[in-house]
Amino acid sequence: MPPNTRDDEIRQPSVPTMDRMGKRRWLYPDRRKGANASKRKTTAFGLIVFYLVAPWLQWNGTPLLRFDVIEKKGFLFGQILHLSDAALIAPVLAAFALLLFFATSIKGRIWCSYGCPQTVFVEWLIRPIEELTEGSAHHRRRMDAGPLTILRMTRKAIKHILFLVVSSIVANTFLSFFFGPARIATWMVSPPQEHPVAFLVMSAVMLGFYLDLAWFREQFCAFLCPYARFQSVIIDHDTPTVVYDSVRGDPRGQARKSAVAPEKKFGDCIDCQLCVRVCPTGIDIRNGLQLECIMCARCIDACDMVMTNLGRPKALIKIASQNEISGQMRVPFWKRPKTLAYGAALVLMTSAGLVRVLSRNALDVTILRAPGAPYTQMPDGRFGNLFIIHATNNTAQPILLNFKIKSPDGAELLCAQCQVKIEATNDLRVSAVIMFEQKLANKVITILNSSTGDEATSVLIGPN
Numbered sequence: 378m379p380p381n382t383r384d385d386e387i388r389q390p391s392v393p394t395m396d397r398m399g400k401r402r403w404l405y406p407d408r409r410k411g412a413n414a415s416k417r418k419t420t421a422f423g424l425i426v427f428y429l430v431a432p433w434l435q436w437n438g439t440p441l442l443r444f445d446v447i448e449k450k451g452f453l454f455g456q457i458l459h460l461s462d463a464a465l466i467a468p469v470l471a472a473f474a475l476l477l478f479f480a481t482s483i484k485g486r487i488w489c490s491y492g493c494p495q496t497v498f499v500e501w502l503i504r505p506i507e508e509l510t511e512g513s514a515h516h517r518r519r520m521d522a523g524p525l526t527i528l529r530m531t532r533k534a535i536k537h538i539l540f541l542v543v544s545s546i547v548a549n550t551f552l553s554f555f556f557g558p559a560r561i562a563t564w565m566v567s568p569p570q571e572h573p574v575a576f577l578v579m580s581a582v583m584l585g586f587y588l589d590l591a592w593f594r595e596q597f598c599a600f601l602c603p604y605a606r607f608q609s610v611i612i613d614h615d616t617p618t619v620v621y622d623s624v625r626g627d628p629r630g631q632a633r634k635s636a637v638a639p640e641k642k643f644g645d646c647i648d649c650q651l652c653v654r655v656c657p658t659g660i661d662i663r664n665g666l667q668l669e670c671i672m673c674a675r676c677i678d679a680c681d682m683v684m685t686n687l688g689r690p691k692a693l694i695k696i697a698s699q700n701e702i703s704g705q706m707r708v709p710f711w712k713r714p715k716t717l718a719y720g721a722a723l724v725l726m727t728s729a730g731l732v733r734v735l736s737r738n739a740l741d742v743t744i745l746r747a748p749g750a751p752y753t754q755m756p757d758g759r760f761g762n763l764f765i766i767h768a769t770n771n772t773a774q775p776i777l778l779n780f781k782i783k784s785p786d787g788a789e790l791l792c793a794q795c796q797v798k799i800e801a802t803n804d805l806r807v808s809a810v811i812m813f814e815q816k817l818a819n820k821v822i823t824i825l826n827s828s829t830g831d832e833a834t835s836v837l838i839g840p841n
Contacts, residue, residue, distance in 0.1 A: 392669065393658060393669060394599055401596075404595060404657070404659045405518040406655055406675070407514045413678050414675065417674075425502070429546075436452075438773035439773045445556065446556065455773075459771075461741075461769070465730065465733045468733065469730050475723040476723055478611055481616070483616070485616055485619075489672055490672040493671070499595075499657070511532050540591040541587055548585070595657055598669055611719075614698060615698045617707075618672065619695075621663040622692070626645050630647060630648070647687070651683060652679055655679045658671060662676050677695060738831055739771055740829050742769075744766055744833045747763040747764060751838040758815075760812070760837075760839040764809050766780060768805050768806075770803055771802075772801060773801045774801055777828045778795070778799055778828065779795065779796050779826060781824070781827055782822065787814060788812065788813040788822060793808075813839070819839070
C-alpha cells in the first residue's frame with residue numbers, strides 16, 4: 378500500500394446505500410420520462426387499484442381472495458380452503474414460487490420492476506409525495522444538506538403526515554385480506570378500548586409499513602429481499618437483464634472532441650452519470666449486473682434521452698442477455714435446460730393443484746371416534762359406539778345433511794342432528810351412537826349422506 382494513501386480511499390462501500398464508513402447514504406433518484414416509465418406507471422396504478430378493491434370483491438358469493446384468521450378459512454377465486462386443506466395449499470404456493478422462477482429465467486427480474494409491492498408503493502406513492510412536498514431530487518438533496526429552517530421542518534412534517542395516511546390505508550387494506558374489510562372498518566371507527574387487541578395489531582402493522590416505506594425503502598432490496606439472492610442462481614447468460622453495452626460505450630469520454638487531444642477516440646458514453654442519478658437503488662449499471670438492480674429500466678430511459686439529444690443511436694443501456702452483448706445469438710428458452718426444468722416443475726405443480734381442486738367433494742364427511750370407553754353394552758344386549766360425524770361444506774350454498782347407515786345390515790344410527798342443514802362454507806360436528814349386535818364387532822361401518830351421496834367409514838368396536 379502506498380504510504381500516503383488515505384484509509385477512506387481504500388475502504389469501498391459494500392452497497393450503494395452506505396458510505397465508506399458504513400453509514401446510511403440517502404438516495405435522491407431523479408425522475409425521467411420514457412417508454413419504460415410509462416409502462417411501469419400504468420401497471421403500478423392498475424395493481425394499486427386491484428390491491429385496494431380486492432378485499433371487497435366476490436366470486437360466486439365468496440370473497441375473491443382472503444385468508445380469514447377469525448373463521449379459519451381461506452377463499453381463493455371461488456375455492457374454499459379449510460385447515461384440513463394443506464394438501465391443496467402446498468402445491469398452490471409451490472406453483473406460485475415456480476412461476477416466479479420460470480418468469481425470471483425468461484424475462485429477468487420482471488417481478489421486481491413491475492409487480493413487487495415494495496417497488497410499486499415506494500416508486501409510485503411515496504416518491505411522488507416527496508416530489509409534491511419537497512420538490513425535485515436536486516432540490517431535496519440541497520435542502521437536506523442545508524440548515525434546518527422553519528420551511529424545511531414544515532415540509533418534512535407535511536410529508537410524513539401524508540406518509541402516515543398512505544401507510545394507514547395500505548396497512549388496513551392488507552389486514553382486510555385476513556380479517557375482512559367490514560370487520561376492519563368496524564374496528565377503525567370503534568374506540569380503541571372496545572377492541573384493544575385489534576387496535577394494537579392495526580397500529581403495529583401501520584407502523585411497520587410506515588417505517589418500511591418512509592425510511593427503509595431501497596434497503597429492503599439490498600439487505601432483506603431473498604429474491605435478489607436467488608437471482609444469480611435463476612438467471613444465466615441467455616436471460617435478459619438491464620445491461621450497459623461496454624463495447625459501444627467505452628472508453629467513456631465527452632460529448633465533443635477534446636481540444637487537448639482531438640485524435641483520441643471515445644465511445645458513445647459521455648460519463649454524464651445520469652444513469653446513476655436516476656437509479657432508485659443507487660447502483661452504476663455500467664459496473665455490470667448487481668443484486669440491487671430491480672430492472673426498473675430508469676437508466677435506459679435516461680440514457681436514451683441523452684443519446685437522442687446527442688444525435689446518437691439509442692440502446693446504449695438496454696435489456697439484453699450477456700450473450701447478445703458479446704455478439705452471440707440468444708438461445709431460446711425452450712432450448713435451455715434450466716428454464717425447461719422450471720417450466721416442467723411448474724406444469725407438474727399446477728397439474729397437482731388442479732387435480733386436487735377438481736377432485737374435491739362439495740361435502741367432506743369424516744367419522745371421528747369420540748373419546749372415552751371404546752364401546753358400551755346396552756340393556757338389550759347390543760353394543761354402542763359413540764362417534765362424531767364431521768361434515769365440511771366446501772361450497773357457497775347450504776347443503777342438507779341426511780345421514781343413514783349404508784352397511785352393514787343390522788346396525789342402527791341414533792343422533793339428534795342426522796337431518797340438518799349445514800350453511801355455506803361452514804363445518805358441523807354431529808354426535809351419533811351406532812347400535813349393533815356382537816356379530817358385527819370389528820366390521821366396517823359406512824355412513825351415507827343420502828342427499829349428496831358422500832360416504833365415510835370407520836370400524837365398529839365390541840368385545841372379541
